[in-house]
Amino acid sequence: MMGVGTYGYTAPATSKSGGGAAGYDVPEGVEIRGRFDEEFAKILTKEALEFVVELQREFRNRIKYALECRKEAKRRYNEGAVPGFDPATKFIRETNWVCAPVPPAVADRRVEITGPVERKMIINALNSGAKVFMADFEDALSPTWENLMRGQVNLKDAVDGSITFHDKARNRVYKLNDKNTAKLFVRPRGWHLPEAHILIDGEPATGCLVDFGLYFFHNYAAFRQTQGAGFGPFFYLPKMENSREAKIWNCVFERAEKKAGIERGSIRATVLIETLPAVFQMDEILHELRDHSVGLNCGRWDYIFSYVKTFQGHPDRLLPDRFLVGMTQNFMRNYSDLLIRTCHRRGVHAMGGMAAQIPIRDDPAANEAALDLVRKDKLREVKAGHDGTWAAHPGLIPACMEVFTNNMGSNTPNQIQSMRREDASSITEEDLLERPRGVRTLEGLRLNTRVGIQYLAAWLTGTGSVPLYNLMEDAATAEISRVQNWQWIKYGVELDGDGLGVRVGNELFGRVVEEEMQRIEREVGKEKFKKGMYKEACKLFTRQCTAQTLDDFLTLDAYNHIVMHHPRGSSRL
Numbered sequence: 001m002m003g004v005g006t007y008g009y010t011a012p013a014t015s016k017s018g019g020g021a022a023g024y025d026v027p028e029g030v031e032i033r034g035r036f037d038e039e040f041a042k043i044l045t046k047e048a049l050e051f052v053v054e055l056q057r058e059f060r061n062r063i064k065y066a067l068e069c070r071k072e073a074k075r076r077y078n079e080g081a082v083p084g085f086d087p088a089t090k091f092i093r094e095t096n097w098v099c100a101p102v103p104p105a106v107a108d109r110r111v112e113i114t115g116p117v118e119r120k121m122i123i124n125a126l127n128s129g130a131k132v133f134m135a136d137f138e139d140a141l142s143p144t145w146e147n148l149m150r151g152q153v154n155l156k157d158a159v160d161g162s163i164t165f166h167d168k169a170r171n172r173v174y175k176l177n178d179k180n181t182a183k184l185f186v187r188p189r190g191w192h193l194p195e196a197h198i199l200i201d202g203e204p205a206t207g208c209l210v211d212f213g214l215y216f217f218h219n220y221a222a223f224r225q226t227q228g229a230g231f232g233p234f235f236y237l238p239k240m241e242n243s244r245e246a247k248i249w250n251c252v253f254e255r256a257e258k259k260a261g262i263e264r265g266s267i268r269a270t271v272l273i274e275t276l277p278a279v280f281q282m283d284e285i286l287h288e289l290r291d292h293s294v295g296l297n298c299g300r301w302d303y304i305f306s307y308v309k310t311f312q313g314h315p316d317r318l319l320p321d322r323f324l325v326g327m328t329q330n331f332m333r334n335y336s337d338l339l340i341r342t343c344h345r346r347g348v349h350a351m352g353g354m355a356a357q358i359p360i361r362d363d364p365a366a367n368e369a370a371l372d373l374v375r376k377d378k379l380r381e382v383k384a385g386h387d388g389t390w391a392a393h394p395g396l397i398p399a400c401m402e403v404f405t406n407n408m409g410s411n412t413p414n415q416i417q418s419m420r421r422e423d424a425s426s427i428t429e430e431d432l433l434e435r436p437r438g439v440r441t442l443e444g445l446r447l448n449t450r451v452g453i454q455y456l457a458a459w460l461t462g463t464g465s466v467p468l469y470n471l472m473e474d475a476a477t478a479e480i481s482r483v484q485n486w487q488w489i490k491y492g493v494e495l496d497g498d499g500l501g502v503r504v505g506n507e508l509f510g511r512v513v514e515e516e517m518q519r520i521e522r523e524v525g526k527e528k529f530k531k532g533m534y535k536e537a538c539k540l541f542t543r544q545c546t547a548q549t550l551d552d553f554l555t556l557d558a559y560n561h562i563v564m565h566h567p568r569g570s571s572r573l
C-alpha cells in the first residue's frame with residue numbers, strides 16, 4: 001500500500017496502463033493504477049482522460065494554493081480568531097446584482113432525493129417522484145476505485161436512458177420510468193480528496209476533477225438534450241470554505257464549456273454552504289459563480305462538523321450532545337435564514353437540507369414518529385422561505401412533497417420572488433456564531449463512538465451511507481461523532497447532562513470504546529463482526545478521537561485503507 005501524497009512516481013514510456021496486456025489507453029503523463037475492466041475502459045478513454053489531464057494541469061496550482069489558504073485560516077482560528085465577513089468584499093455584499101436566470105428545467109426543486117451513484121439506487125431515485133436526484137460521489141460514497149468507476153458507468157447509462165438493473169435474488173428488473181424522472185445533479189468530491197488510482201505527471205489526480213471531468217465529457221451532450229432543455233449538466237459543489245474555491249469551479253466550468261463548444265452559462269451548480277467560514281462568503285460565492293449558479297443549499301451536517309473543526313482551539317465553544325444540535329439552535333436558524341435572504345436577493349434557489357430520519361419498516365408507531373419529525377423539519381424550512389429540500393429515502397418523498405406543496409402552492413415552482421426575507425439582513429456575525437446550547441452526557445459519548453466505528457467499518461468495505469439506529473449516517477454525520485469526541489477528550493469535558501458528572505479523558509474513552517465494541521458485536525452478530533472491518537475501524541476512529549492535533553477529515557486517513565493498486569500487492573485490502 002502506498003500512502004496518499006507519498007508518490008515519487010515517474011510515468012512509464014508505454015501508453016498502456018492499469019495492469020496486464022489489456023491496459024487502459026492513456027495520454028502521456030498518465031498512469032492508471034486501478035483495476036482494468038472493459039466497462040471502465042469505456043469511461044477511461046484516451047479522450048476523456050485528456051480532458052481530465054487538461055483540467056488537472058491548468059488548475060492544480062490554484063487548488064494547492066486554495067488548500068494552503070485553508071491551512072492559514074485554520075492557524076488563525078486556532079490562535080483565537082473567529083470567522084467573519086471580509087471587509088475587502090463589502091461592495092459585493094452591498095451592491096445589487098443578480099445571478100443568471102434559473103434554467104426552466106430546474107425551476108421547481110421542491111423535493112430532491114440524494115444517494116450514492118449505485119446502480120439500483122440511481123434508478124429508484126430517478127423514478128422516485130422527486131424533482132431532482134443528487135447523485136453523490138461525496139458524503140454518501142466510499143470512494144473505492146470500483147465505486148467511482150461503476151458510478152461513472154451507471155451515470156452514463158442513466159443519462160442516455162438505457163440503465164437497467166436485474167436483482168437476481170428477487171427476480172426483479174429495474175428500469176427508468178417513461179416520464180417524470182427526476183433531473184440529475186452530480187456531486188463530485190471536495191477539493192481536498194485525491195484520486196490515488198489516477199496519477200497525472202506522477203501525482204494523484206484531484207478527486208473532484210476526475211469525477212467532474214469524466215462525467216462531463218461523456219454526458220454533456222445527451223444531458224442537455226434529454227434533461228436540461230438546452231442547459232446543463234447540473235452539479236452540487238461541496239465543502240468549500242471561501243469564494244476563491246468557487247472561482248476555481250467557475251473557471252473549470254468555463255473551460256469545459258469552451259472545450260465542448262457549448263454556450264457559456266450552460267453548466268449550473270448549487271453550492272453547499274456547509275462550512276462555517278463559507279456562511280460569511282455566500283454573496284461572494286454566488287458572485288463568482290453568477291453565470292453558473294442555481295443556488296445554495298444548507299448542508300447542515302457538515303456545517304455542524306465545521307463548527308467544531310473551526311473552533312477546535314476554542315474550549316469555550318464546545319458542542320452539546322450531537323442529537324441536540326439541530327436546525328432550531330440559534331446559530332443554525334440564523335445560517336439558514338441568511339442563506340435564504342442571500343439567495344433570493346440574487347435570484348436563485350435557497351435549498352433546505354437533510355433530516356436524518358428514515359422509514360422504520362418493522363415498527364409503525366416509530367415510523368410515524370420519524371415521519372412526523374421529518375414533516376416538522378420540512379414545515380420549518382418551507383415557512384422560512386426555502387425553495388426545496390432534501391430527502392434521504394424514497395419513502396419520505398410524499399411527506400416532504402406534501403408539506404412543500406401545501407405551503408408553497410402547486411402553481412408556483414419556488415419562493416424566490418415571494419419570500420425575500422429582508423428581516424434576515426440584520427443577522428450579524430455574532431448571530432451566526434452563537435454558542436449551541438444543551439447538555440453533554442456519557443450516552444452521547446457512547447453513541448458517537450458506536451456510530452462512528454460502525455460507519456467507518458461500512459466505509460472501509462465500500463459503503464458510504466448506512467442506516468444506523470433508524471437514522472441515515474454518512475461521512476458528514478460520522479464526522480460530527482468523531483470531532484465531538486475529540487473535542488470532549490481534548491478539553492476534558494464534564495459530562496453532567498445525565499447527573500453522572502464524569503470527566504472525559506483517554507481512560508474513560510478507552511473503556512467506552514471497549515464496551516461499545518462489545519455492544520456492536522452483540523448487535524451485528526459474531527459472524528458479521530468477525531468478517532467485517534470493525535477492528536480496523538475502531539483503531540482508526542480511536543486514533544483520530546485521541547490525536548493531539550485534529551485531523552482535517554476522517555476520510556483522508558481512511559482513504560489510504562481503500563486504495564487498491566494494480567497489479568495487486570500494494571494495498572492493505
Ligand SMILES: CC(=O)SCCNC(=O)CCNC(=O)[C@H](O)C(C)(C)COP(=O)(O)OP(=O)(O)OC[C@H]1O[C@@H](n2cnc3c(N)ncnc32)[C@H](O)[C@@H]1OP(=O)(O)O
Pocket residue numbers: 113114115116120121122124125136139140301302354358359391392393394465466467471472473474476477
Ligand atoms: C449529509 C449529507 O450529505 S446527506 C446526502 C448524502 N447521503 C445520502 O444520500 C443518503 C441516502 N440514503 C441512503 O443511502 C439510504 O436511504 C440509507 C443507507 C440511509 C438506507 O438504505 P436502505 O437500508 O437500503 O433502505 P431500505 O432498505 O429501506 O430501502 C428500500 C428501498 O429504497 C431504496 N432506497 C433507499 N434509499 C434510497 C435513495 N436515497 N435513493 C434511491 N433509492 C433508495 C433502496 O434501494 C430499496 O430499494 P428496493 O426496494 O428496490 O430494493
Ligand SMILES: O=CC(=O)O
Pocket residue numbers: 139272274298299300301302303353354476
Ligand atoms: O451534504 C450535506 C450535509 O449536510 O453535509
Ligand SMILES: [Mg+2]
Pocket residue numbers: 139238272274299301302476
Ligand atoms: Mg456534506
